[in-house]
Structures are given as structure tokens and as C-alpha cells.
Amino acid sequence: MEHSFARVDNTMNCDPPELAPSRGYKAEEDDFAASKRLLLAEPNGGRFLARCPAGRAAVRCCGYLVLNLASNCPMDCHYCFLQDYLAGARAVTVRSNVRDALEEVEVFLAAHPRRSFRIGTGEFADSLALDALTGLSRELVPFFAAQDRALLELKTKTVEIENLLRMDGRGRVVVSWSLAPASVIAELEHGTAPLAARLAAARKCQEHGYKVGFHFDPLIDYPDWAGGYEDVVARMAEVVDRRSVAWISMGSLRLTRKLRATIRSRFPRSPILAGEYVESPDGKLRLFRPARVVMYRLIGGWLRQAFPDTPLYLCMEPPQVWERVFGTPAPREAELADILAAR
């Protein structure tokens, strides 16, 4: 057990107060929801650093690396892939040997002396949801602040930024939020911070010298999606300082068939189930292509207008969709990775 987990003995009940049941939420009768209320701290015997699992042959990848320091999450979004990927998990697990992870990053960077990387901790867990409890950011931020060729991305749907505000990321830490219309957050993202709170937290981070990022991912197709996302972009533009936005991404909802079955069982009345999804070449279900190109073009247009100097990219889409959306050929992985890592 390392000192950063002083408040976590081994396992403990983790009952974040914001995890209140909302309409249609079956937390009490669901094993996966129960796993979200128990915190387990244990060392990782394997590797911490991996290529982002979103990078597959059929889709254009942004060269992202994930640093796996935790798995599972105290929040419970209808569409979350963890409910399938971590099915059977008994707890939210945080890795206690953080120093081993940082050593691995050092070795990796030394082995690639001519390249810069974006490294994120928000793939299998929310980067900040438990930060008040674990203090993980107090280890990560100083480490990455001292790196020349690595940007750390802390990806969250919370407003747990207190630790961050006491540190200086020296431009090497990007705090990013996943954004969705307020009604989508209320209905589908149980236990997460409301839209206004996320944007206010982003602004606060900017005021403390951090760059911020935003992910419109997953984009949810619902009857008034255009109005909903236009409102999100307008509110972003009002609150956020556009000069220190590192990147913005968009990605449509994607589901494996197994995940869809899990959603059906955990959230049987979820509007997510009624989307017009078809199978893509990578085997995932997505909103049928012409419809999602329309979504990307419209939302991307508003984002371009409000944040003209910020790189905007797509997550898990084939190059042909990039081309339809942006009107130019998709950048190669290394090119995109360099653009984003240089922010």
C-alpha cells in the first residue's frame, strides 16, 4: 500500500453521495451497481501502459496511450462499456503501486526519445471520481509536469478538481470532460455532475493554468439532439476560455451486441435501446452512417465556429467518415497523434 492511499486500507465501502438512484435506476438489485459501492486498493502485477483499445484497423486512431490505474467507476451511465467489459467485477479497483506505473512511463518515454505522447487514465475508470479519496492526482500531476514529451489527460464527468487546484501542471496536464445535453446527462448518466457544473469546473481549471479538453462522446441520437447539442456548444462558448482548450473530440455511440444485451437487462427502458443502430465493419453497432455523418457535421460546425483554433477529431470512425465530415482526407495516426500531443 502506498502513501497516496492513506485513507484506503484494503477494501472499503465507497458510497459517493451523488450516487443517488434516479428514475429507472435499479442500483439496489443489480450486482454491477453494487460493485460500484465497494472500493478495492491492490497492486497491479502486470503492465500499466497500453495503446488505447479504441485504435483498431478499421478506424482512424489518435495514437492515444492509456495508463491503467483503476478499473470500474462509481457512476453508472446507461451506455458505459465497462458494464460489459468488467461484468463480474466485485468492486471499483484502484492500483496501489502507482510508482511502478510511473516508472513504466519513464522507461517507455526513454525508449521513444523522438516522439511525444498523450497518456490518459480515463479509459477503464473516471480519472477524478475518487481523487478526493485516493489523492492519485497528487502523484500524477507533478510527475507529468516534469515531462517534456508526455501530456497527461485526466478525463472525467465529475467536478473533483480540488487537488488539481493546489498543483501546477506546467502545461503538461489536460483536464477533460465528456459533455452531453443536460437532459441526456439527467436521464442516462447516473451519479455524474450536471453540465453546468462540468463547465464551471473546466473554467476553474483553466484559471489555475490547466488546459482543458472536451469529448462529445458518445453522441446520443434522440429526437431533439440538434437543439440539445447546440445548447451544449453555446454554453461551452459562454463559460470556457477558448484560448486554452487543448482538443475536442466527437464519437457516436457504439455498442457491442453483448453490451446492448447488458443495457437491456440493466436499463430496460433506456432510450439508448431504441436508436437506429447497424453493424459497422468492426462489429460494433452504431447509428447508421448517413445519420451520424449529419450529426458530426452539424455539431462539428458549431464547434468549429465557437473554437476555431482547437483541434477537432473523431473517435473510432473510419477514414471515409472523417472525409465526409471534415471535407479533407483523414490525417494519419502519427500525424494526428503529433498534432494533439503538441498542444
Add this chain to the structure above:
Amino acid sequence: MDARSAIARFAERRRLSERTLSRWLTWARSDGAALLELAEELLPSENHLKEIMDWLEEIEVRDRVSPAAVLAEQRVKASLSDRKVGRSDRLKRVKACIWKRRFPRLARLEAELHELAAENGLAGEKLSVAFPPGLEGEEITLSLRPGSEAELRGLIERIERCLQGGVFTRLFSLLHHCGPRGGAR
């Protein structure tokens, strides 16, 4: 016999899984009975039945229209009771009706593409255009089946006329992005 017992007896006769039966029994009585009527008429496999149940439940979530109401729609009823075609074809037609209800924008866009192809002589035996499944792709497939060199020339001329007339421009435009208020909204 009440609807629940009738469903249970049908499930036993058709050796449906416990899971499918339990799911069916959670439906409102009128919905369960409407599905039973369809199932007894068409004898779908369990996989077909589950797919129909998925679609009907999803339509209800999105459109607030009950399974019984969907199954009572004229198009479905007509496909179900059309005795001129065999049972498996009727099942296909009924499923197609429910699918269109479940995927209305995709169905509309596909119909628009097929209509445009048909209007321009691209949906015949000798010359036809096919679109990627679920419209998840960039390319169309053109099939030519000429029986002679003269016929081949004729088909190529028809393609040329379509190119000149902007038919392919419209087809590709629909396929690649159907516009902010088009079928994809």
C-alpha cells in the same frame, strides 16, 4: 384458457427457453396475446421471436406505442393474413413491416435510394444497383447481366445517361450524408 396459460403452452410446444417465456410473460396481457396470435400463425423460430420482441419493446420505449398496437397496424395485419404466400414468406413480410417501424429513418432512406434506382432503370434483372447493408459503407455495387454485346452496349448507355443526368450524384449524396433534415434526422 387465459392469455398467460396459452403463452406458456405455446412456449412448451415450441420448446422456447425459460428466459424467453419469462420475458414474454412480463408483457402486458394485451401485448402478450397479440404476440401469441402472430406466433401461432407464423411459428417463428425462437431467434426470430426474440428479434420481434426486441423491436416491439424498443418501439414502445421510443414511440410510446404498445406491441399490441404495432401488431394491429394494417400493414402488419395484411402481411400476416395474406394466404397467397407461404408461412416463411409471411414471417419475412411481417418482420419487414416491424423493422420499418423500428428503423423508420433508415427504412425511409433505403426506400428513397431504391426508388431513385428504380425510376432510372437501375433496378432490373439486367442492370441493378445494390447498397451496402445498413447503408454502412461508401460504395454501391452495380451489376450488369448482358446476354450479348449489343445488350451490354445498351446497359452501358443507360449507365451513361444516369451519370449525365446526375442520378449517381443524387444516389451518392443520399448514401454519404442525407442532409440535416433529411431521412437521417
